[in-house]
Amino acid sequence: MSITIKFEPSGQGIGVDVKRFYIPGVELSSPCPKCCYMCVHDLGSDYLSYPTANVPMEEGFYCDECGHEWNEWIVLRVSVEAAGDQ
Numbered sequence: 001m002s003i004t005i006k007f008e009p010s011g012q013g014i015g016v017d018v019k020r021f022y023i024p025g026v027e028l029s030s031p032c033p034k035c036c037y038m039c040v041h042d043l044g045s046d047y048l049s050y051p052t053a054n055v056p057m058e059e060g061f062y063c064d065e066c067g068h069e070w071n072e073w074i075v076l077r078v079s080v081e082a083a084g085d086q
Ligand SMILES: [Zn+2]
Pocket: 032, 033, 034, 035, 036, 037, 063, 064, 065, 066, 067, 068
């Protein structure tokens, strides 16, 4: 069997129409810029809300130690590839 996949991203991103988009197994860690406390977002329990894939988006962090807030840029990648014979 054979499949050809044409993938030409528009550059506009791909809207993911999901209010609570969980990604089990993915953790985002960022040290607080003020006190260096390591803040972790486990995307298995901390969801992304209506993310736009394939373009940079901001992820907000809040430090439980000192109350500082900051953003980091992440990209959620969506693509399609052949998986071969299963
Ligand atoms: Zn802090």
